[in-house]
Amino acid sequence: MQFQTILDEINTEIRPLLGTGGAVATYIPALARVSPLQFGIALRTFGGQEAAAGDSATPFSIQSMSKVFSLTLAMRSLGETLWQRIGREPSGSPFNSLVQLETERGIPRNPFINAGAIAVADRLLSQGDAKTNLLALLSDLCGEAIHIDAEVAHSEADTGFRNAALANFMKAFGTLDNNTAQVLDVYFNQCAISMNCVQVARAAGYLCRDGAPPYAGPRVITEAQTRRVNALMLTCGTYDAAGEFAFRIGLPCKSGVGGGIVAVVPDTLTLCVWSPALDATGNSHLGRIALELFVTKTGLSVF
Ligand code: GLU
Numbered sequence: 001m002q003f004q005t006i007l008d009e010i011n012t013e014i015r016p017l018l019g020t021g022g023a024v025a026t027y028i029p030a031l032a033r034v035s036p037l038q039f040g041i042a043l044r045t046f047g048g049q050e051a052a053a054g055d056s057a058t059p060f061s062i063q064s065m066s067k068v069f070s071l072t073l074a075m076r077s078l079g080e081t082l083w084q085r086i087g088r089e090p091s092g093s094p095f096n097s098l099v100q101l102e103t104e105r106g107i108p109r110n111p112f113i114n115a116g117a118i119a120v121a122d123r124l125l126s127q128g129d130a131k132t133n134l135l136a137l138l139s140d141l142c143g144e145a146i147h148i149d150a151e152v153a154h155s156e157a158d159t160g161f162r163n164a165a166l167a168n169f170m171k172a173f174g175t176l177d178n179n180t181a182q183v184l185d186v187y188f189n190q191c192a193i194s195m196n197c198v199q200v201a202r203a204a205g206y207l208c209r210d211g212a213p214p215y216a217g218p219r220v221i222t223e224a225q226t227r228r229v230n231a232l233m234l235t236c237g238t239y240d241a242a243g244e245f246a247f248r249i250g251l252p253c254k255s256g257v258g259g260g261i262v263a264v265v266p267d268t269l270t271l272c273v274w275s276p277a278l279d280a281t282g283n284s285h286l287g288r289i290a291l292e293l294f295v296t297k298t299g300l301s302v303f
Helices: 003-017 063-084 099-103 114-127 130-142 150-159 161-173 180-191 197-208 223-236 239-248 285-298
Strands: 040-045 050-054 193-195 253-255 260-265 269-274
Touching (some): 003 040, 003 050, 040 197, 063 114, 063 130, 063 180, 063 223, 063 253, 063 260, 099 161, 114 130, 114 161, 114 180, 130 180, 130 193, 130 197, 150 180, 180 193, 197 223, 197 260, 197 269, 223 253, 260 285, 269 285
Antiparallel strands (some): 040 050, 040 269, 260 269
16 A cells, blocks of 8 residues: 555645644643644554655654553563552543542553553563663664653643642552652653654554564564554544544544654554644544544554
8 A cells, every 4th residue: 555645645635724623622731822824644554564644743742642551561561460459441531530540449440541641650660770761662663762851851840730630549448559749750751752753653552463573573462462452542542532433434543732743553553643732532633533534545543
């Protein structure tokens, strides 16, 4: 398939739509300053072919897309015991909801809502230097050094009152072992990791390769674990719009409030789209349209 031609076509179709819908996230001040008039798309195939178009080399804040990689690290080091403290069901509630956590006695519904990712961060902290380990994983996966945007991390820490509430709630229920300030520091920093579309498409490569890394090296996670990460992305990866994403696109996806969405076509390719303006569900407005265009043009979907 001529992937470069397809991505060029999508870029051409999306450009006129820039600025016509959605809005950048404003609850994290550093994200509010990002221009919404940007769109990038990149992919990497199972065999290593790459294609990219638009602002695919512009770094952006990966935000909740980082939760895929922190989950990967936690599954790798903890295996099944991870699931003693974290569920695997869609939440049906906003990603930062406190209500569900109270009624379900401090056990987050899944690892992709904020509470779940904070619980994963706690587990990683118990294993060692979580920030360094996550950056090392991402750098290994995409073959170049990956960094945290310190300004975004500070911005998150200054305004992350709901996340602090979630962490304290879970601490009270015994879901977290570590000091909540340290756990939140890991969480805020992982959300503040900066990458571009090409790097994300590369880093996620193991998700279309049954857990084998995009470049040489040891297996990232097992084949069964890879299936599970993809399943969670499909059912829980796009906030309250996971059903709509499955309906319209039919691929495991994980979005972030920085406007990125990473998608997986198992056994075939990984794809990253980015455009900062978000729709009412918190997903990239044009990113979702671009993914629909991609699936329509290629016929690639798990369904
Ligand atoms: N850092 C953001 C938060 O904690 C991440 C949200 C997201 O991308 O879903 O609210």
